[in-house]
Amino acid sequence: FGRGADTRRPGGDRAPQTLMPIRWFLGGLLLLAGAALLVSALWQETTLWKIDRVTLPIPDDLASRYPPTAFERWQAREKNSGKQLTFHVFHFQDERGKKRQTLMPDPGSHAWQKWMELAGFLRDHTEKDALIITWWDNAQRIDFLTGRSTWVRQPPAAAFRASERSLWQQLSGGFSDNSDKLVQLASWLSGDSERALDEIGDMLPEVPIYLLVTSNDLSHADEIEQLSGRKLPLEVRVFPSTGNLHGRISAVQAWAQETGGVYLPQAVPGGIAAWRVTGPADPPLLLRLLPFTYPHRQLPATIRLVYQSPGGKLILYRINHAEKTEPH
Numbered sequence: 360f361g362r363g364a365d366t367r368r369p370g371g372d373r374a375p376q377t378l379m380p381i382r383w384f385l386g387g388l389l390l391l392a393g394a395a396l397l398v399s400a401l402w403q404e405t406t407l408w409k410i411d412r413v414t415l416p417i418p419d420d421l422a423s424r425y426p427p428t429a430f431e432r433w434q435a436r437e438k439n440s441g442k443q444l445t446f447h448v449f450h451f452q453d454e455r456g457k458k459r460q461t462l463m464p465d466p467g468s469h470a471w472q473k474w475m476e477l478a479g480f481l482r483d484h485t486e487k488d489a490l491i492i493t494w495w496d497n498a499q500r501i502d503f504l505t506g507r508s509t510w511v512r513q514p515p516a517a518a519f520r521a522s523e524r525s526l527w528q529q530l531s532g533g534f535s536d537n538s539d540k541l542v543q544l545a546s547w548l549s550g551d552s553e554r555a556l557d558e559i560g561d562m563l564p565e566v567p568i569y570l571l572v573t574s575n576d577l578s579h580a581d582e583i584e585q586l587s588g589r590k591l592p593l594e595v596r597v598f599p600s601t602g603n604l605h606g607r608i609s610a611v612q613a614w615a616q617e618t619g620g621v622y623l624p625q626a627v628p629g630g631i632a633a634w635r636v637t638g639p640a641d642p643p644l645l646l647r648l649l650p651f652t653y654p655h656r657q658l659p660a661t662i663r664l665v666y667q668s669p670g671g672k673l674i675l676y677r678i679n680h681a682e683k684t685e686p687h
Contacts, residue, residue, distance in 0.1 A: 407438040408526045415447075418466040422475060424506035425451040425459075435526060446530060451503060460532040461499040473668045477675070478504035480666050486567045492559065493571035494548075494579055495531065495541060501571070508566075511540035518582040538586065545586035548576075548645040555644045556661045559678060568678040570662065572648045574625055574671065577634050583645070591646070592638025594618070599630040607631060615652075623651045648674065 411434045417427055429450040436443045450460045464470035481491070482505050490508045491501050498509035515538035519527050528534055535541070543562075547555040559568065580591050596614060598607050611633045615622035622635040636642055636651060647659070650671035658664065658676075666675035 408435050409438055410435050410526075410529060418471075420475065421466070422478065423449075423451070423504050425453060425503060427451045428458075433530075448530075449503060453502075459499075459503070461503040462496060462530060463500060463503075470672070473673055474500060474504070477666065477668060477673050480675070481505045481507055484665070485569060489567040489569055490563060491569050491571055492544065492563075493573075494544070494576050496579075497571055497573060497576075499532075510544060510563075511535075514541055514582070515586075518586055520581075520585075542586045545583045546589075549583055549587040549589040549591055549643045551641070552644045552647050552659045553661070556659055556678060560661065569665070570648070570676045570678055571673070572645060572676075573673050574623065574649060576645060576649070577623070577625075589643075591643065592636055593634055593646070594637055595632060595634050597627070597630055597632050621651050621653055623649060648676065650674070 413432045413434070415430045415432055417430050421427070427449045431448045431450070433446040433448055434443060435446065445465075447463050447465055448460055449463055450458065453459055464474060478501070481489075481501065485491075485507065488508070490510065491498065492510045493501065495511055495514045498512045501507055501509055502512060513533060513535035514527070514531055515536075516524050516528070516534045517538050518541065524534075547559060559570075577593070577595075580593055584590055598611055601607055607630075611622070611624055611631060612620075614633065615635045618635050618637045622633055625632045625634070634651075636646055642651075648662075662676045662678050664674070665677045667673070
């Protein structure tokens, strides 16, 4: 990340790379589940993108609130280097006839199945007037799959570095002219847990409020930092695939122990991306709610877990201030 992260490979040699672009690249691999490159590849600071689009048949197992009008595979290629990422995009119209789009995992993948299961839970076990607070890309999927209200669905251009904006403008379906909501969400996710949850309860309408976090939200760390003005106490390192799985796991654990042993591993094409917490004992809201290996994990008093996908990749909380325990 270019923020003090250890760049040594498991064997001890130092990788000749700048880590700042890794977060964005992991966004392609983790968030969108379709990248065709190894995670060791890095993006140039100046990028020009070309996108080739191929129309695909609608998946048979898609269960969505809005019928898709088209389904496409986008192959994005950085013109200078030839590096590529693959995305899957659904197009649809909402109840007012407005054309919309959303990014989804590759149909048939593990990530696709987990999103179908989460959508079913939201439809069956949350109130129709529920408000789901989550990062913009998750919100687009929730809206498409369930029609549940979300806090914000479009990012502002200010969330991205100039070299990335042309691509993300197309991937997100267009930037929002108003950055206030995503800035506020970035502030909540990067701030003190109890204070953030209190502010959510005070600011938002009197409706059932849920908070969705996913392990892939870590790929948006640069966006959250850019909008909030805060540095998340995070470092990431990619451990390439080897024939020795146990050795790779041991290397991840040893690396995590250098800063206290609190980490979250993610399988990515070509290896394991491991995130470790480097800051104080009281982490910001996002890191507190994700399944990091905290030795004594305790949720804030005003929130309760209502759904977690196998492996903890998708986690849904209910915010209920009536359940807050007053100090004696």
